[in-house]
Amino acid sequence: MSATNAQQASPPATSSMPTDLSRVVIAPSRGWVSLGLKNLWDYRELLYFLVWRDVKVRYKQTALGAAWAIIQPFVTMIVFSLFFGRLVGVPSDGIPYPIFNYAGLLPWQYFATALSQSANSMVTSANLIRKVYFPRLLVPIASTAAGLVDFSIAFIVLLGMMVYYQVVPTLAVLLLPLFLLLAIVSVLGVGLWLSALNVQYRDIRHIVPFLVQFWMFATPVVYPSSLLGEPWRTLYGLNPMVGVVEGFRWALLGTNPPSAMIILSACVSVILFVSGLFYFRRMERSFADFV
Amino acid sequence: MSNIAISAAHLAKMYRIGQGRKTNYATLRDRLGTLLTSPLQKMSSLTRSSSNGSQREQPKGNVNVDYIWALNDVSFDINHGEIVGIIGRNGAGKSTLLKVLSRITEPTRGRAEIYGRVASLLEVGTGFHPELTGRENVFLNGAILGMRKTEIAGKFDEIVEFAEIEKFIDTPVKFYSSGMYVRLAFAVAAHLEPEILIVDEVLAVGDSRFQKKCLNKMQDVGREGRTVLFVSHSMQAITRMCERTILLDSGNVLDDGPSHRVISSYLGAGQGTTAERVWDDPTTAPSGEVARLRAVRVRSEDGHITEAIDIRKAVHIEMEYEVLKPGSLLLPHYSVRNEEGIKVFMSLDNDPQWRRRPRSPGYYISSVRIPGNFLSEGALFVEATAITMEPVVPQFLEREAVAFQVIDSLDGDTARGDWAGNMDGVVRPIFNWETKFQPRDH
Numbered sequence: 001m002s003a004t005n006a007q008q009a010s011p012p013a014t015s016s017m018p019t020d021l022s023r024v025v026i027a028p029s030r031g032w033v034s035l036g037l038k039n040l041w042d043y044r045e046l047l048y049f050l051v052w053r054d055v056k057v058r059y060k061q062t063a064l065g066a067a068w069a070i071i072q073p074f075v076t077m078i079v080f081s082l083f084f085g086r087l088v089g090v091p092s093d094g095i096p097y098p099i100f101n102y103a104g105l106l107p108w109q110y111f112a113t114a115l116s117q118s119a120n121s122m123v124t125s126a127n128l129i130r131k132v133y134f135p136r137l138l139v140p141i142a143s144t145a146a147g148l149v150d151f152s153i154a155f156i157v158l159l160g161m162m163v164y165y166q167v168v169p170t171l172a173v174l175l176l177p178l179f180l181l182l183a184i185v186s187v188l189g190v191g192l193w194l195s196a197l198n199v200q201y202r203d204i205r206h207i208v209p210f211l212v213q214f215w216m217f218a219t220p221v222v223y224p225s226s227l228l229g230e231p232w233r234t235l236y237g238l239n240p241m242v243g244v245v246e247g248f249r250w251a252l253l254g255t256n257p258p259s260a261m262i263i264l265s266a267c268v269s270v271i272l273f274v275s276g277l278f279y280f281r282r283m284e285r286s287f288a289d290f291v
Numbered sequence: 292m293s294n295i296a297i298s299a300a301h302l303a304k305m306y307r308i309g310q311g312r313k314t315n316y317a318t319l320r321d322r323l324g325t326l327l328t329s330p331l332q333k334m335s336s337l338t339r340s341s342s343n344g345s346q347r348e349q350p351k352g353n354v355n356v357d358y359i360w361a362l363n364d365v366s367f368d369i370n371h372g373e374i375v376g377i378i379g380r381n382g383a384g385k386s387t388l389l390k391v392l393s394r395i396t397e398p399t400r401g402r403a404e405i406y407g408r409v410a411s412l413l414e415v416g417t418g419f420h421p422e423l424t425g426r427e428n429v430f431l432n433g434a435i436l437g438m439r440k441t442e443i444a445g446k447f448d449e450i451v452e453f454a455e456i457e458k459f460i461d462t463p464v465k466f467y468s469s470g471m472y473v474r475l476a477f478a479v480a481a482h483l484e485p486e487i488l489i490v491d492e493v494l495a496v497g498d499s500r501f502q503k504k505c506l507n508k509m510q511d512v513g514r515e516g517r518t519v520l521f522v523s524h525s526m527q528a529i530t531r532m533c534e535r536t537i538l539l540d541s542g543n544v545l546d547d548g549p550s551h552r553v554i555s556s557y558l559g560a561g562q563g564t565t566a567e568r569v570w571d572d573p574t575t576a577p578s579g580e581v582a583r584l585r586a587v588r589v590r591s592e593d594g595h596i597t598e599a600i601d602i603r604k605a606v607h608i609e610m611e612y613e614v615l616k617p618g619s620l621l622l623p624h625y626s627v628r629n630e631e632g633i634k635v636f637m638s639l640d641n642d643p644q645w646r647r648r649p650r651s652p653g654y655y656i657s658s659v660r661i662p663g664n665f666l667s668e669g670a671l672f673v674e675a676t677a678i679t680m681e682p683v684v685p686q687f688l689e690r691e692a693v694a695f696q697v698i699d700s701l702d703g704d705t706a707r708g709d710w711a712g713n714m715d716g717v718v719r720p721i722f723n724w725e726t727k728f729q730p731r732d733h
Contacts, residue, residue, distance in 0.1 A: 022407065
């Protein structure tokens with residue numbers, strides 16, 4: 001009855017309505033589900049806004065603002081250079097220790113902050129998740145992407161250091177984006193797993209700081225991977241960040257060229273990433289009930 | 292093209308108590324613990340979401356204490372252009388239904404098909420970030436609600452005008468008053484142009500003038516041929532807006548039809564929480580051996596039955612009851628709870644005329660006057676109870692007997708004074724302040 005009323009009342013609006021309405025089926029999903037990449041693409045603008053929000057908010061009401069993105073890695077580099085470079089005398093593949101260290105710290109810090117952010121992202125966005133529908137994958141992806149802004153700022157310092165230490169990059173520098181991509185994939189791989197687990201197991205929030213701390217020492221940030229002999233060196237590549245850090249050093253400073261180690265790292269991070277995507281999608285159905 | 296906008300068939304949603312959305316998160320230790328105790332049984336539960344893991348349970352009301360079926364078996368079809376109200380008491384499954392239809396949570400069983408772009412508005416200002424300015428939040432919130440950036444930009448001026456906050460659009464929203472915040476948030480939502488709009492009780496906030504404006508805007512939305520699904524406790528708003536109403540009760544559709552009919556049967560059945568409840572039929576009235584409740588009413592100072600009370604004005608709550616047997620000491624009392632379920636106060640009959648005096652059979656009306664400038668703003672639910680003393684025997688207890696809204700205007704003479712921001716607290720009294728001053732010695 002009311003439907004016919006509505007039609008009579010508004011013929012123009014009805015005709016302006018798309019004739020081919022999108023159709024959504026709501027039903028319980030079972031088992032492993034598709035990644036819903038098309039749906040993700042449809043929501044790309046929201047991804048942009050979530051990243052934009054994170055970036056905008058990050059340094060609001062701080063006196064130093066975005067300078068923090070430089071201060072953190074820079075001061076860390078100075079401390080490491082004093083302790084490991086000077087005092088302990090850790091080798092640095094024949095490169096001045098500060099720049100050797102900074103070239104590793106740069107991707108490492110990106111990994112560490114982006115990982116912590118994305119692991120907690122589902123919980124910090126709980127309010128959104130309980131009240132609005134959107135592909136939940138956007139949440140950890142946005143946190144991962146937002147970290148790239150800090151990375152870019154800190155990168156400028158590296159360029160300055162390269163000028164100071166008169167390091168001329170080789171053609172390998174062209175592959176740098178590839179290693180950055182590997183870093184992003186690694187963050188997402190681990191971040192997807194942790195963020196999905198964090199929804200149900202709040203233990204993750206306490207695990208992540210530890211994990212990041214230990215992980216740094218399992219990654220050649222303060223020391224070169226050349227300290228290890230074969231076959232350990234290749235096995236070392238099971239840590240995806242090994243490939244990223246060594247790749248960065250090679251691309252920027254021309255240290256050890258890529259080896260089986262880096263390939264292994266790349267494989268591990270891709271496996272983590274793909275499995276993380278599917279695990280996340282599988283858990284997604286109950287996020288709103290648990291978060 | 293079929294004219295159906297939403298078609299729901301046998302929707303059911305189960306929550307696990309204690310693991311539902313409320314509090315208790317499973318910790319790894321719990322899970323590992325169950326792994327150890329029943330390894331084979333639970334092995335797969337680590338990778339399986341819990342709502343999925345127990346689908347074999349049957350939805351038989353709330354028989355199994357571990358599970359709650361927030362929705363039991365809900366089916367309906369809604370055509371394009373219909374404005375449908377959804378009513379039911381607290382816990383009837385209204386919000387769960389909206390969550391399922393907005394794809395926030397998956398149904399445990401059943402199926403729904405939705406034809407058209409959906410925007411759901413389960414909360415005002417979802418995703419608003421306090422540090423961002425009004426302008427920035429309009430874009431962020433718009434994107435969260437599913438608008439395209441160009442669409443938001445195109446409607447931006449209209450949104451700001453609707454919200455009436457032109458001057459503060461570049462101020463971070465954390466400095467906004469709650470009124471401004473709500474207005475801006477609703478303005479964004481009101482300018483959504485989905486084919487289907489799902490709205491949950493968001494009009495219960497803001498001043499009444501703006502509420503009316505929003506209602507009108509929503510009605511316009513309906514006239515433009517859009518479908519609106521609207522949950523509300525306000526029968527007034529439902530009657531005004533919706534031609535059709537669906538009544539939910541414990542997760543089932545109890546009634547579905549023209550609003551006036553559904554609402555009157557709902558109120559007649561003593562189900563709705565409004566400002567007045569009358570039990571005409573003594574057999575269904577809450578009753579004990581000695582006393583029987585007949586009616587509960589909320590009245591303003593001038594005696595009108597009303598759902599909306601100005602925060603500055605007193606409110607009278609009265610219960611009409613029948614004493615069936617002579618000789619008992621009766622103690623009627625009220626408990627008032629707010630929307631969060633927090634008990635604001637309990638008040639016992641202290642009328643000296645009846646205190647410690649046995650009552651004769653007959654009809655009584657006991658009323659209590661709650662002064663103005665005492666309750667905080669928002670919805671309040673009144674529980675009406677009576678017990679007999681010596682020995683203590685409960686006679687009747689009606690949990691959400693009546694309800695009313697306290698409204699705090701921004702006129703400057705309420706406890707708010709000149710502060711238009713957020714004010715928490717279960718009560719909102721005006722106290723006397725005194726500030727002493729001593730000039731600094733030079």
